[in-house]
Amino acid sequence: MDGPMRERTRALRRSLLGIAAMVVFLLFAVGCGDDDEDAGATGGTESADTAAAPKGKPIVIGMAVAKSGFAEAFDWPPAQAAVLAVDDINAAGGVLDRPLKVVIEDTKSELDLGGPAAARTIQKGAQVGVVTCDLNLAGPAALEFAKNDMVSMSTCAGDPAFRDLSPFAFSAGVANPAEAAGAADWASQEGYKKAYVIHDTTLSYYVTWAAAFKRTFEHFGGEVVGEDRFKSTDPSVAPQITRLRELEDEPDLIVMCSQTSLGGPTLIRQIRAAGIDTPILMCVGMQGKSWLASVPGLENAYVTAYSDFTGDDENPKVNDIAERFVEEYGQPDNSHPIEGYGAIEILVEAIKRAGTAEGPALRAELEKFDKVDVASGATTFTPEWHISFDRHVVIQEIKDGEQTSVARVTPKKVFYPDE
């Protein structure tokens, strides 16, 4: 073929390829499109004489969570546990004789998809929202719910600033000053006196956790002999390690707060590689077994957890939930799912007390919560703090590639952010 014909053929081929690619892509997208899962009254193993099936109009819970994307790893398991809770509550007769119904929309871990995901649940009848286990990621969805005067409950976000986000936004999680205080209380009880505190600077969670730990540890009589920061994305934390090694006053405990992807494991790995065998205490962001293999033989290391999700918790109800979760979904990497279960229990209790799922009434009831007992622990909200500061914290020891619970602490003192 000569010149012009060849060009045209090539152009035609390119257009056909482009169209074919688009068709394949569209088919793929449609096939894997947003799920609309309705859960409720599905408990597979209900016996014949459970409470009579609730008859009233369903109360719809809209979950705008990360079912895919980077946040899925920590956001989806609590959402799955929330669905378990809904099943349990329906099996026990529902709320105000009405069944619970769940609609789930995927935020795909993207900030700009949170609002639309929440809006879709509202279109599907949601009266109450459940949002992502992180203040920043949950924000857009929570704000969308708030725009419609609906309460939203984060499964497990730990940042205390929920009330600042919106008067309708709450978190069913543990306020991170309380988590840090639990860690500090335990450390002090265990006899540690000199802490070296290092934290990741990429998320505010790490910064506030570290600050709260220091303050509480000093309150309990400990001394912070050194502090440092690092960035999760640094391939080399050698300067920080060098500074640690050069500390005149050697710490008896290294305290660090980061997360399991990237930076956290790197730091632990390089600390041990430098021959530093000092005990290490880590925040809940480091909970999870997936990274342990990258620090072979790690021991003398501890991490906080919201509960024990391997059947070893002090609360038999938690063990029961854990067992069923594992049966249904497999063993999760951390204990965050229990917070998702608790989130539903909190909402249900509030709905019972308010007599309605309407936002303003629900919010008023939530703000009166005083040590209400749910699977994830004692839950207290006030008009000023939409997150619990009086929860317990579990300390787990890392040894032989396993995490084993060794203590459960309800801290004797928690510093509120404005103190």
Added chain:
Amino acid sequence: MEFFLQNLINALSLGSLFALLALGISLIFGIMRLINFAHGELIMAGGYVLYLLTYKLSDVPLPVYFVVAVAFVALLAVLMERAGFRPLRGAEASTLLVGSFAISIGLQHASLALFGGDPVPIVYPAFAIENFAVGDFLIPKVDVITIVVTIVLLIGLAGFLKKSDTGIRMRAAAEDFSMARLLGVRANSVVAAAFLISGGLAGIVSFFYLAKIGTVVPRIGLDPVLVGIVATVIGGLGKLVGAVLGGFVLGLVTIMAQAYLPVSVSPFRDSFVFGAVIIILLLRPAGLLSGGSAARRV
């Protein structure tokens, strides 16, 4: 003084990695005027292959899994070119850039779908976390090996580019692509060779880069690729030696900023590092070793 020397060693090691990263990016840029944002995903891919071969399988000897990982990444790079960039050959620079973003995001999400978002471990041999004790200094063994490997690779690459037929053709294509084609250089094979080498470099980088980290996540390539690009730019776009120099400079500035900035200022550390980059570019807009061919292109 000791602190300074220890950090200098750290800087050299990091600089070597950055230099190899920059080299991989500069090679492609030189020939195709394309900044390959998907270069980071080559490192990610290397990481996942290492994970599969060292953690999912056991008893695979180091030489085997190292070679397999590097070869896989090199071939992935060639495939990336064939399927992703060749159809865009001759398109505007902005199209190429967006194309490389698309490939980058696509590969990240493919890994997310295949392996999940949780970090997965790579089981390195003991040397990855061992140190040489020299007086009061701790010199990580992996750092020494990285520096040595980098030097060997640079010498090898320089020799290849100067002496071998393919190398000479690649340099010709980088000088003047159209003229080279007119003189009989086959565009496709030169570009494929460039991607093969770039991919091989990325594979080697992934082994050493991840030796310090120990785990892989889909997003692990994001930072290295930015570093590689910045290093390429400050060294002088299109100049391979410049890219290497840029890598070492960036490594030095990064480690020194980490080491010497007061703790209170450390959240702003990156501002300092990139502030330094801005100053370098203000003083030498075309890079430290201004690439002559880059200027002539326009």
